[in-house]
Every structure is written in structure tokens, then in C-alpha cells.
Amino acid sequence: MEGINEKEWETRKKRIDKKLSKDWCIVKYSSGLDCSGLSNHAVTEYPTATGSADYVFFVNGKLVAALEAKKVSTNPQEVLGQAKRYSRSVKNTIGNWSGYKIPLLYSSNGEIIWFLDKRDISNIRRKIQALHTPNAMMEILNKDENISFRKLTSTPIKQNKKLREYQAQAIDDTEKALVQHKRNMLVAMATGTGKTFLTVSQIYRLLDSKAFKRILFLVDRKALAAQAVRTFASFDTPKGLKFDKEFEVYSQAFKKDDFGEDEPFNAKLLPNEYLTNPSEQHTFVYVCTIQRMAINCRFSN
Structure with a gap:
């Protein structure tokens, strides 16, 4: 050493x-x-x-x-x-x-x-x-974690009627682990079983309960990042709004060939100060690739 x-x-x-x-x-x-x-x-x-x-x-x-x-x-x-x-x-x-x-x-x-x-x-x-x-x-x-967790666990998961039974069970298991102060968890699901929708549903509950204020949604390809941002934009919250109308959703920059031309997409770039000088007042989701986040971390240091 x-x-x-x-x-x-x-x-x-x-x-x-x-x-x-x-x-x-x-x-x-x-x-x-x-x-x-x-x-x-x-x-x-x-x-x-x-x-x-x-x-x-x-x-x-x-x-x-x-x-x-x-x-x-x-x-x-x-x-x-x-x-x-x-x-x-x-x-x-x-x-x-x-x-x-x-x-x-x-x-x-x-x-x-x-x-x-x-x-x-x-x-x-x-x-x-x-x-x-x-x-x-x-x-x-x-932060009063006890208050946040009480709200999280007392809000019915099936409030979101689009969740399938196994998705709701995964959310319930994850939240129980969080309350027990577990930090490393993995949800494994097969292709086409709704991983992105489940994750967006979970993130909404975490932000709405104030259990967390900033969420990093990390993927390995730009196409998946674009797909995730579209899912956030189309997600209907229990309050009758779209997810990105209740909480800020940001992403890295994209090019047209990162997503299909027939798929509408409107990316909001993360303000630099959110990364370099985060504030207690900031509540948001940031969607980006592993490669982009590595660049962000080097820049912030």
C-alpha cells in the first residue's frame, strides 16, 4: 500500500x-x-x-x-x-x-x-x-426518516392499478428492505415483464413519501435512457398528473438516432449546479448512461 x-x-x-x-x-x-x-x-x-x-x-x-x-x-x-x-x-x-x-x-x-x-x-x-x-x-x-417511511408503507401500492401482481410484490419487498436499512438490493425480471414501469412506479412512491429526494436512473445505453425518460413522461400519478409534472426529470443530451423518429421525445438537461452544488431543496430524477455519469463525476471532482 x-x-x-x-x-x-x-x-x-x-x-x-x-x-x-x-x-x-x-x-x-x-x-x-x-x-x-x-x-x-x-x-x-x-x-x-x-x-x-x-x-x-x-x-x-x-x-x-x-x-x-x-x-x-x-x-x-x-x-x-x-x-x-x-x-x-x-x-x-x-x-x-x-x-x-x-x-x-x-x-x-x-x-x-x-x-x-x-x-x-x-x-x-x-x-x-x-x-x-x-x-x-x-x-x-x-430529514426525519421515520415519518417518510411511515408514509411510504402506509400508502397502498395497488393505488397504481396498472401494476401486475408480481410488480406490486417486488415494490413491497423492496420497501420493506429499505425500512430495515438495507442498502444493496437487486430486482431481477425477465425481458418484457415491465422492469422500467415497475421502477418508475417505485421511484414515484419514494419521492412522494420524501424517503428520497434525488434518484439516479442509470443504464448502459442511450436508447434505454431515452426509453426511461419517455416512461417517466407518460406515467400517470395518483394525483392525475404526469410524473414529470410533479417531479423534475432530467437526462443527458441525446441525438435523433438514439430513439425512433416516430417516438416523440423531449429531454431536459440536468442543470450543472444540481451536480456540482446540490441543494437540500432539489428533488429530481436524473436518467443517464454509465459512461455519461463517469464523465460527470470526473468533472465535478
């Missing part, structure tokens, strides 16, 4: 600080620091009753997160417990969840990041690709 002999302070400077500086202003704690005026700040060596936390994060003057940093050769999953200890021993912040006063906890070796939301009673930690931005952290904190 590159940097296996790297010391912890080197990892923090070369890897963690470099990545944090894209979204956060990094400052070192001092006794005269007025934290109430901090916004989008990562504070290093922040004091707690059980030692100094490597990083804590302030958004709009509120302490919302802590990160435990280790050298690149250390497995960060094993040290998430230290961030939990700081969360319990810090002075009162924005709340208290069974003794934990910092809700969002992270651990990282500069390459791998583990995340735990202590407000979630399931206490499930997971690996994430990058530390959440200030806006993303506030969106996580402002």
Missing part, C-alpha cells in the same frame, strides 16, 4: 486536510475560539472530557459531526469507537441521543471513510465515498 510507513500527522496533512479543504475551512482549536460564529468549519484538536477530537465540524454555529483520523495503513472501521467516545464526552451540542451529543460520526485513514449516524437506533455503520459536505450534513440532520 502506498504510504504504508506514513505517520498519522502526514496522513492528516497530505490526504485528509487536502480533501476537506474543498468544502470546509480548517482551523485549529484555541481557547479563545468563538465556535458560535463558525459555519462550514472543520476544527482540529477540539477538546472533550476524554481527549481531543481530531476533527469536529460546525455548520451555522452548530457542532454536528466528528471525525477520528488514523494513518493510511490503519483500518478506519476499527477506530470509529473513538469518535463515539468523543460524542459522549463533549459538552452539550444540538441534542442528546442516548448519551451521544454529536450525531454524525466518521473515521478515516485518508482513503477510506466510515460513517455512523447515532440518531439511528439501528446503529449501522457504512462505508462512504467522501465526507459529506456542509449542505449534505444539514440535509441528513433535517
